[in-house]
Amino acid sequence: MMQYTYLLINFFTVIICFLASFDRRIQFHKLFGKFLISSTIVAVPFILWDIWFTGRGVWWFDLKYTLGVKIAGLPVEEWLFFYCIPFACVFTYYCLDKFYKLDWAGAFNNLIVFTAVIVLSVVGLLYYERLYTLLTVIVTILTLCYLHFVAEKEWIGKASFVYLVLMPGFFAVNGILTGSLIPSPVVNYNPDEFLGIRMTTIPVEDAVYGYSQFLLNIFVFKKLTGNKK
Structure with missing residues (x-):
């Protein structure tokens, strides 16, 4: 039963x-x-990132929690992760946006972007030698700057609020993957490559990584569906 752990996480x-x-x-x-289509577009760079980090030993997977089938060095469950998690996130955003008036959150666009960019820049400069931290900082800053200054998307505040709503699910899924409620982690991290700050068992970088992935999935999905709000 243990070998179905990661698969069941994706399923539920x-x-x-x-x-x-x-x-x-x-x-x-x-x-x-x-x-x-949109999730595949976003998944490609993140999967390449995943393959590279796994190859460098920044993180690795305990295969006893997987079916043992690997593609390009990643468990097949990890590939599914890049569709299952975005599906739940995009669907939640779609529903909340459809049934509730969240336009008020747009008033926080500037505050969110400028605060995040400043804090992330400081962290990146202080901990540039930690690969997971540095790349997460760079990708998130570029994502926020592009969406805010180039794409001029006024829904960043709305999306950020929805991301907060999704936090209980984030803690449940990532918590199990990083060792909560099971004997050992499904995903293990090289302590030299991240800050070492954990939310329960979850590296804080995971939340920032997930935020940038979430924003990009929303952005591309909106582009394909013609929804600009």
């Missing part, structure tokens, strides 16, 4: 959202094709 992450997608009030199932 996505199943409720998947079933709810067919609700007549939501009808997200009609957007499955565009979601698959």
Whole structure:
């Protein structure tokens, strides 16, 4: 049963959202094709990042929690992760955006972007020798700056609020992957390559990494569906 751990994490992450997608009030199932395209576009650079980090030993996977099938050095469950997690995130954003007025969060766009860029820049300069920390900082800063200054997206505040709403799910999924509730972590981290600051068992970089991935998934999905809000 242990070898199904990572697969079950992916399954339970996505199943409720998947079933709810067919609700007549939501009808997200009609957007499955565009979601698959958008999530693949975003997944490609993150998977390459994942392959590179795994190869360098920045992180690695305990294969006893997986089926043992690897593609390009990554467990097949890790590949599924880049579709299951974004599906739950995009679906949640889509529903909250559809049924609730979250435009008020747009007032915080400037505050969120400028505060995040300043804090991340300081962290990056102080801990530039830690590869996971540095690359996470760079990717997140570039993502925020592009969305705010180039793409001029006014939904960053809205998306950031939804990301906070998703935090309980983030702690549940990443907590198990990093060793909560199971004897040892599914994903292990080289202590020399990250800050060493953990939220329970989760490296703080994971939350920032997830934030940039979340924003990019929302951005590309909106572009493909023609939703500019």
